[in-house]
Amino acid sequence: MEHLWEILRSAQKVAEQAEVFWISSGETPVHFEANKLKQVQTKENTSVALRIFKEGKVGFSAASGPHPSLSLEGEGRNEVETLLDMAVETSQFGNPANFTLPSLKGYPEVSVFDPKVGKITVEEMIEYGNQLIAKVREYAPDVLCDVEVTKGISSVHIINSQGGEASYAKSFFGLVLEGVLIQDTDMLFVGDSESLCCLPDKIEVMADRVIRQLELAKGKATVSTKPLPVIFTPRGVASTFLTPIALAFNGKTVLEGASPLKDKLGEQVFDSKLSLWDDATLAYRVESSPCDDEGMPSQRTPLIEGGVVSNFLYDLQTAARAGTRSTGNCRRVGSGSPKPATSSLVIDEGGISFEAMVEDMREGLVVEQLMGAEQGNLLGGDFGGNVLLGYKVENGKIVGRVKDTMISGNIYQVLARPLGIGNEARWVDGILRTPVLYCPCLSVAAK
Template sequence: MEEILNRASKVAEEAEVFMVSSEETPVEFETNRLKHIQSKQSTNVALRIVKNGRIGYATTTRVDDIENLIANAVATAEFGTTAHFTLPSLTSYPNIEVFDPDVEKVTQERMAELGQGMIDALTKHTPELICEAAVTRIIAYVSIINSRGGQARYRQSAFTTAIEGQLIRDTDMLFVGEHWSSCHPLLEPGDIIRAVLQQLEWAREQASVPTRSLPVIFTPHGIASAFAGPIIAAFNGKTVLEGASPIAKKLGKGVFDKRLSLRDDPTIDYRPGSSPCDAEAVPSEATPLITEGTVSSFYYDLQTAALAKTRSTGNGHRSQGGQPSPLPSALVVTPGDATFDDMLHDIKEGLVVEQLMGATQGNILGGDFSGNVLLGYKVEGGQIVGRVKDTMVAGNVYELLKQVAAIGSDARWVGSFLNTPSIYCPSVSVASK
């Protein structure tokens, strides 16, 4: 890495080398039994340079092919965008724990037992259920160095368990499932099993909802599939800078319900979305996005922050080996005080949305979503009475979150990117067959 930096610094004004190497071991189950064990080793080096004021960028998996890497970065710098940022110099980083050595020690045998245990517990409850499952452990090493003396290094562990069950009766299909992740080994699958069993129980009967506006509770999964896409796009500093975000000019203004607060938070120990710094070596920090209904800030990487005349919030992340761009680390919605049962009991006739399919295909930037209820339940007289089918839910995030009926106290993680309670909306457009 140092050699790449040294040689790149000779042909460019600024240079930054980002390297990530990882080992990922997924143990996979198909049709209720162990099917596949994988071992995935990968190394990737990304070089970003500023030459004649312009950004050049190249990546390679060949750590020994420095010449080609530098040549590609130089070739792209000729056409690259003008660099407005300054790379961070040597600094200190917050102490955020994201590595648990115990993850490495979990054997493939133990992972296979864990997966089979989850499947056995579910098929004991519903014998016709056909499950796919994956138990995965990941160890990653991240290093960043730059020509201003900035340097950051950390290692991160992750452990994920995912299970999906399908139940087919004639041409009727039910899909249930959960996925959990942590930097610790997840060796006690009790909670994940209970969550899926609850879905099976609630979906036992079929029910139908009328085509009209109804009160709807979005569960944490439901929020991830309906609201997360538009919110992530709207608070992206780049979307704001372009004027393409509907809240671009609403900083400091009340746009959402006063009970709603949202932050991006990569500082929580042992979460896979956490890290001491972002992919540009900017120290991590919690960034409040919505504070009691008011738009309080947007999230930025170095370049976008410089263009917007503000500072990076440590959200310069690289997706799929690309250049850093503003991305949330981990979104956290502050829980409210309503229990899930409180919210249910308030509904005479309505819907619980657990999973929306295809919700973010529409005009995300405008806040619109519209999706098929893949997993959702009819509520009648304060009780869940069964699962709905052939039902679509449509709405606009800004209209729905302007005034909510309640925010739940049942906050939980959905994957590694979102921690939220359920949100109860008094009136949502529902169409069904």
């Protein structure tokens, strides 16, 4: 790590404050295509980012890979100098440096490293993939499955001019199972995924969920264009509501004045049964870590408590501008600049079972996957898309899969009305833990 200290020292010579963020990651994805093993990969990546406060303004630069060796720049500056030159150049136009980098050195323990992940062999990962595919094809021999099994380890090191220092290692294990069943031009897409910092207990659960989707989609059903009650499964909740919610609670969107929630702290905006948390402290969750990407300790932040808007998510700079405190939500994408972003999102469970919700419906829909929900006016809370995987309910029973069907609405209307909240939550894609949600009335358009 001497290299990082060298960057910090040279930055301190020209800047009031400075911070060096270093991340190194290695991952091994194993890909299956159309039921067959196709590709094994190894990906190593190291990058370093420098943030300086110079003459009261923030400058930022980043580099991945050690040396500009292909002579694109070629002005005889070494890596440290190039990084510093770029940060100084950008600082002329930078934001006011109106906050202080943290001087913390120790953090509460958050378990995000499982040594077993590093020890699993590529052969064992291939076996996982083969097992999943075999189990799904035992139920439906014509399904073509794509599977990705990934293991990875990343290390983060953050040092700054205020004496702050943080470092931790995180392991990662991910499974994606996607199946397609084609008959003439009719395509049925099913799938599930999981990602964790440790090895999953049972991988068959994923195959079971996919088989359940295939079962429910066996029959065909049609709906007509009219308002209908809709049940969102956990995957349906993720594909429909996650993006507009994450955007609305982002401190940056709030500061911009673009979030419809900006003046709503402490107000009842959503149904009183709805509670939502952002949590970076959950053990072995991929969005967890002891600290965020600028060294602020991770925390659990309530966003909606009983329908009341209770917090927004901030990093240091956005918090300073908004006159509030960081919630430890600074994230960087690779060596990108620090920004507030969600950790794991958790929706509290309610009291109704999925079965009871279905039984309650005379006519309605169950949405498992919505396609294109993220294209509308997200800032305004609009969602709308094609039901890629969804089922029709008639007289309390799921009768088959719907196609050529769109649903649309606005989260500030739909989630404000009385909702039914499922009594059993589960993780979706390793980043959202949610029960099923039952919306009594939603606009449905069909062919």
